[in-house]
Amino acid sequence: MQDRMPNALTVIGTAARIERAWCEVTTPVRNVARLAIGASVALAVYLAVGTRSLGAAGTCWGVCGVVLALAAVVDVHERRLPNELLAAAGIASLLPMCLRGDAGMAFRALLGGSLAGVLLMTVRVARGVGMGDVKMAAVVGVSVGALGWRLALVAVGAAAAGGAAYGVARRRQRIAFGPALWFGWMSALVGLSTGWWT
Numbered sequence: 001m002q003d004r005m006p007n008a009l010t011v012i013g014t015a016a017r018i019e020r021a022w023c024e025v026t027t028p029v030r031n032v033a034r035l036a037i038g039a040s041v042a043l044a045v046y047l048a049v050g051t052r053s054l055g056a057a058g059t060c061w062g063v064c065g066v067v068l069a070l071a072a073v074v075d076v077h078e079r080r081l082p083n084e085l086l087a088a089a090g091i092a093s094l095l096p097m098c099l100r101g102d103a104g105m106a107f108r109a110l111l112g113g114s115l116a117g118v119l120l121m122t123v124r125v126a127r128g129v130g131m132g133d134v135k136m137a138a139v140v141g142v143s144v145g146a147l148g149w150r151l152a153l154v155a156v157g158a159a160a161a162g163g164a165a166y167g168v169a170r171r172r173q174r175i176a177f178g179p180a181l182w183f184g185w186m187s188a189l190v191g192l193s194t195g196w197w198t
Contacts, residue, residue, distance in 0.1 A: 014084040018070050021077035033073045036182055040065025043189060060099070061189065064092040064143050068182045071136065075178030081132030086139055093143035105146045112145015112152030113138045119156050133177045140181055144188040151188040159184030 022030065044062015071085040097106040117138035123129050137159075141152035163180030167173065190196075
């Protein structure tokens, strides 16, 4: 039986997939990805510096956002989300709980991840999304759920609305859902930061 643990070849392979996707997607997609990465970094700085309650743990959400944005680029190119990037984003989402030792935050994160994952799994049963989308939704739910489990529902709702709007605008029945899930993640956290979701 082969060892399925991440190794150097897995990391190199994932990096190659990111590079290939980045080079082969259209220029507008690359520009949107640059904005998404920049927004994730800006959010990380705000959460780490602008909010006294989160402190250094806030940077973990920015790392999660950058990794999710890169996963979304690969999804646009391959119509497949890399498990390795989703795992890395999941680890970044769980780090704040480890850094703070906050059991309440951990419970909210697990509840948020479960809700988001179950919602997307329901859609998957109707053949609406792939398993990678379900995993990414769970990661998004953990990430935003740590700050309030209801934010997982906000994130999934925003992702569904954003994905549907894009599909209608481009007259497509099927789209890469990774970018919509990143949009939901960002919408939930920006809404929380600006006081829209309380």
